[in-house]
Amino acid sequence: GATSGKATLQKFLNNNWSVVGISGFTSSNALDLSFTFDSNNNPFVIYKTDNGFKYASVYTFNNSAWSNVGNQYISDRQADYSSISIDNSNNIFIAYKDVENGNIGTVKKFINNSWVIIGDEPFTKETSNIYTVTDSNNVIYVLHEEFFEKTLTLKKYFQGQWTQVGNAIGTVRNNACSLAIDSNNNLYVAYSSDSNGGFLRVKKFENNTWITLSTTGFSTNTIFYTSIDINSSNEPVVVWKEDTNSLIIKKFN
Numbered sequence: 001g002a003t004s005g006k007a008t009l010q011k012f013l014n015n016n017w018s019v020v021g022i023s024g025f026t027s028s029n030a031l032d033l034s035f036t037f038d039s040n041n042n043p044f045v046i047y048k049t050d051n052g053f054k055y056a057s058v059y060t061f062n063n064s065a066w067s068n069v070g071n072q073y074i075s076d077r078q079a080d081y082s083s084i085s086i087d088n089s090n091n092i093f094i095a096y097k098d099v100e101n102g103n104i105g106t107v108k109k110f111i112n113n114s115w116v117i118i119g120d121e122p123f124t125k126e127t128s129n130i131y132t133v134t135d136s137n138n139v140i141y142v143l144h145e146e147f148f149e150k151t152l153t154l155k156k157y158f159q160g161q162w163t164q165v166g167n168a169i170g171t172v173r174n175n176a177c178s179l180a181i182d183s184n185n186n187l188y189v190a191y192s193s194d195s196n197g198g199f200l201r202v203k204k205f206e207n208n209t210w211i212t213l214s215t216t217g218f219s220t221n222t223i224f225y226t227s228i229d230i231n232s233s234n235e236p237v238v239v240w241k242e243d244t245n246s247l248i249i250k251k252f253n
Helices: none
Strands: 010-013 016-019 030-037 043-049 056-062 065-068 079-086 092-098 104-111 114-117 127-134 140-146 151-158 161-164 170-181 187-193 199-206 209-212 223-230 236-242 247-251
Touching (some): 104 140, 140 170
Parallel strands (some): 170 223
Antiparallel strands (some): 043 056, 127 140, 140 151, 170 187, 223 236
């Protein structure tokens, strides 16, 4: 149909799922979707267009309608693995892999109705995946996987500079990694650990080092996708897909 392949957001309310706005609100088919909310609970969605250009585009839902945030296309070239975060002051940040600019990571902030690159480029080597979150102090963090070494690294943007957070986290298999932050600004990373047969590993940044939360109770097979988030009790919750095509979700407490 007309909405096939386009983005649709649904809301779970009163034990039912309902479409937010209209189905297929994007102007083209949507790839690499990521979404978040501002302090007014308005959803913001970033995606890669699938209309021959593969640019990044951001939409928000406000006043009962979906609309672009800034220009329709906010990357100059193909943008892979797009991610979006919003700080406590409702500043909007996006991160993506700039394919035609050496596969480097690019981070932009929405300022005065325009998307502006923050920090110096490049702040990453060639990258595969990239994710962004912000903490309660409005500091932005970016997780990225280096393209050749498969090394997973976290950086933060503070006082006009990008600096690394701790040592390298680990090496990734199958491009499977994700980033989350709790209400106490604790950082968590979930990834497919190449040194552990591609099984899921979750780490927390504590006392200036990355510690493994548990070596048991997670995946029993190689994983190909993962996403981590934090629930209202500040417990990390992880979902992943194993090579058996099973989709599994667990929390750590």
